[in-house]
Amino acid sequence: MKLPVPLSLALRELRHEWLAALCFIAALVGVLAPLLLLLALKNGVIGAMVDRLVEDPANREIIAMGAESYDAAFFVRAEGWPETGFIMPATRRINAQASAVRNPATRALDRSVPLVPSAPGDPLIASDRGVLPGSVWLSSELASALDTTEGSEIEMLIGREVDGTRETARLPLTVLGVLPSDAYGRKAVFLSLQDLLAVEQFRDDLRLSADDLDRAESSPERYASFRLYARDLNDLQPLMNRLATEGITARPRVENVALLLGFRDNLNLLYGFIAVIAVLGFWASMVANLRGMVERQRVSLSLLRFLSMPHRSVARIPLAQSLVLVGIGVMLTLVLVLPGLVVLNTVFQAPSGDPVARLGMSDIGWVLALGALTGASAAIWAMRAAASISSEEVLRNG
Amino acid sequence: MAGPVVHIRNLGVRLSRNFAVVIESLDICRGERLVMDAPSGAGKSTALGLVCAAIPDSGFPDRVHQINGRDVCPGLPRESFAGPEALGFVLQTNSLVPFLTAQENLRLPLQLTTQRAQPEWERHLIETLGLRRLLGHLPSALSVGQRQRVSIARALLGMPALLLLDEPVASLDPANVGKVEHLIAQLAQEAGSAVLLASHQAQSGVFSDAPRLRCDVLEHDGVHYTLFNRPVAISQRAWS
Numbered sequence: 001m002k003l004p005v006p007l008s009l010a011l012r013e014l015r016h017e018w019l020a021a022l023c024f025i026a027a028l029v030g031v032l033a034p035l036l037l038l039l040a041l042k043n044g045v046i047g048a049m050v051d052r053l054v055e056d057p058a059n060r061e062i063i064a065m066g067a068e069s070y071d072a073a074f075f076v077r078a079e080g081w082p083e084t085g086f087i088m089p090a091t092r093r094i095n096a097q098a099s100a101v102r103n104p105a106t107r108a109l110d111r112s113v114p115l116v117p118s119a120p121g122d123p124l125i126a127s128d129r130g131v132l133p134g135s136v137w138l139s140s141e142l143a144s145a146l147d148t149t150e151g152s153e154i155e156m157l158i159g160r161e162v163d164g165t166r167e168t169a170r171l172p173l174t175v176l177g178v179l180p181s182d183a184y185g186r187k188a189v190f191l192s193l194q195d196l197l198a199v200e201q202f203r204d205d206l207r208l209s210a211d212d213l214d215r216a217e218s219s220p221e222r223y224a225s226f227r228l229y230a231r232d233l234n235d236l237q238p239l240m241n242r243l244a245t246e247g248i249t250a251r252p253r254v255e256n257v258a259l260l261l262g263f264r265d266n267l268n269l270l271y272g273f274i275a276v277i278a279v280l281g282f283w284a285s286m287v288a289n290l291r292g293m294v295e296r297q298r299v300s301l302s303l304l305r306f307l308s309m310p311h312r313s314v315a316r317i318p319l320a321q322s323l324v325l326v327g328i329g330v331m332l333t334l335v336l337v338l339p340g341l342v343v344l345n346t347v348f349q350a351p352s353g354d355p356v357a358r359l360g361m362s363d364i365g366w367v368l369a370l371g372a373l374t375g376a377s378a379a380i381w382a383m384r385a386a387a388s389i390s391s392e393e394v395l396r397n398g
Numbered sequence: 399m400a401g402p403v404v405h406i407r408n409l410g411v412r413l414s415r416n417f418a419v420v421i422e423s424l425d426i427c428r429g430e431r432l433v434m435d436a437p438s439g440a441g442k443s444t445a446l447g448l449v450c451a452a453i454p455d456s457g458f459p460d461r462v463h464q465i466n467g468r469d470v471c472p473g474l475p476r477e478s479f480a481g482p483e484a485l486g487f488v489l490q491t492n493s494l495v496p497f498l499t500a501q502e503n504l505r506l507p508l509q510l511t512t513q514r515a516q517p518e519w520e521r522h523l524i525e526t527l528g529l530r531r532l533l534g535h536l537p538s539a540l541s542v543g544q545r546q547r548v549s550i551a552r553a554l555l556g557m558p559a560l561l562l563l564d565e566p567v568a569s570l571d572p573a574n575v576g577k578v579e580h581l582i583a584q585l586a587q588e589a590g591s592a593v594l595l596a597s598h599q600a601q602s603g604v605f606s607d608a609p610r611l612r613c614d615v616l617e618h619d620g621v622h623y624t625l626f627n628r629p630v631a632i633s634q635r636a637w638s
Binding site for chain 2: 012300308
């Protein structure tokens with residue numbers, strides 16, 4: 001295929017002035033490679049770390065501070081708030097604890113285990129299989145202490161004292177699953193509200209015998225507490241405001257949520273700032289280089305005009321050169337950076353197994369598009385200069 | 399084609415506040431040859447630039463400028479009247495594109511106007527000017543004389559109606575001057591091109607008997623004018 005004349009001349013000139021072209025490309029790679037590496041790191045371990053911090057449900061939890069109690073109507077209202085991600089009534093803290101939990105198979109036993117009411121949709125249990133009456137999830141630490149796994153049968157022991165005599169009720173439970181270690185860092189049983197209320201009722205109602213525990217039924221008029229999670233971090237403050245209008249004193253579990261949000265936003269801003277400064281710097285350098293190239297080629301371009309090459313065709317020569325140089329620069333950068341990322345990910349393995357540095361196809365597409373845009377816009381001054389070169393200059397220089 | 403290849407009246411340019419070059423009267427027919435013999439600095443190159451419209455004129459009153467019967471108006475795209483079939487030009491130096499080989503330079507004017515050379519004529523030019531072994535070389539690998547020969551071949555490859563020569567042998571060593579002038583005259587005759595030669599050393603050699611453009615210098619209102627005229631009496635002499 002025959003190339004258009006301006007492109008053909010542009011390529012021949014670049015080949016002839018290969019050293020200048022090489023310096024131009026080296027300057028481009030020098031700017032682009034660290035920028036791509038930074039982007040890859042941001043996409044990789046840094047981004048994953050920040051996302052994990054931002055997405056950790058614990059950071060979205062709101063804790064009630066006062067000694068109020070909450071009726072069923074409050075929970076209906078709270079579930080309807082758009083900022084609410086998950087809300088769960090809870091019992092008094094003193095009742096939300098099993099005397100012990102044991103694994104009959106191994107006889108492993110753990111005492112004073114916290115009980116956390118849960119339900120399908122609980123953000124701590126990232127699974128479709130939420131708790132049911134008689135079926136629970138265990139925190140990783142507790143599962144490890146009991147030497148139990150998903151599908152095991154365990155036994156929960158609830159103690160009370162009646163007239164100085166200690167009574168213990170036993171509740172058999174099926175382990176539906178074990179939470180990942182980073183989801184909940186303490187020992188806990190995640191159980192249905194119905195089971196938790198049964199525990200509370202057994203402790204409070206001395207008429208119930210230990211054998212009646214699994215038949216206890218209770219629907220209290222008011223609940224002593226709740227577990228509440230905002231839909232996302234940005235909803236945390238509006239949700240606090242709603243609670244305040246309900247007269248409820250509460251605080252977020254993580255004090256520095258604003259700092260966390262700021263960190264995420266600032267990281268994006270910081271990268272954007274670095275990228276803009278780097279691209280602007282390179283753009284300015286390209287503008288000057290391309291303009292300088294036109295000046296070096298002035299007599300030749302005038303000769304082309306003299307030989308009847310149209311202005312617009314002469315102007316396309318620096319444009320073609322800019323796009324070719326940027327194209328080669330971007331390709332060379334990718335050829336250097338992509339294998340570099342493989343090496344980086346092999347040498348520095350993240351504990352989570354996630355890649356330390358990552359570049360997606362969309363990132364590469366953006367880099368190519370940005371390169372083409374930068375190359376084309378940087379060539380405008382050079383194009384104008386080339387188009388303004390007259391045929392008489394070669395006569396004066398001849 | 400009937401009529402002059404170039405028809406000019408009062409075509410001039412003011413190069414500064416007090417200096418202007420004007421071609422008052424010039425007609426050249428196909429096959430004619432004409433010498434512009436004036437002292438160095440008089441404005442010969444400027445006059446050639448005006449003829450081929452490489453230098454825009456200053457729009458003096460009663461200006462007429464026609465190439466191949468076509469009016470050359472200000473702003474007219476150069477490619478519309480200065481194609482390789484209309485004009486060929488040999489500069490004193492700097493006339494080759496440094497990043498193209500001799501052969502690519504040779505074909506460049508035709509390539510720019512998407513025309514093709516007549517193979518027989520191209521071969522003839524290459525053989526006559528002794529370029530065969532030089533075609534693959536870049537200009538930097540050629541001597542001054544070799545570069546001028548490539549430049550002459552390029553100017554004639556389109557068989558132009560008018561061949562403009564700006565001191566084409568000035569940079570050559572004296573031993574080659576006569577030989578190159580002879581080749582130019584021979585090949586221009588074969589191409590049927592009119593020749594306008596700007597030179598201050600055409601008193602001898604193959605162009606010594608060619609008609610001269612008269613060059614006068616006058617001062618008017620503080621402006622020095624260099625005026626080029628073709629005397630009417632010799633304007634109809636055909637080149638033989």
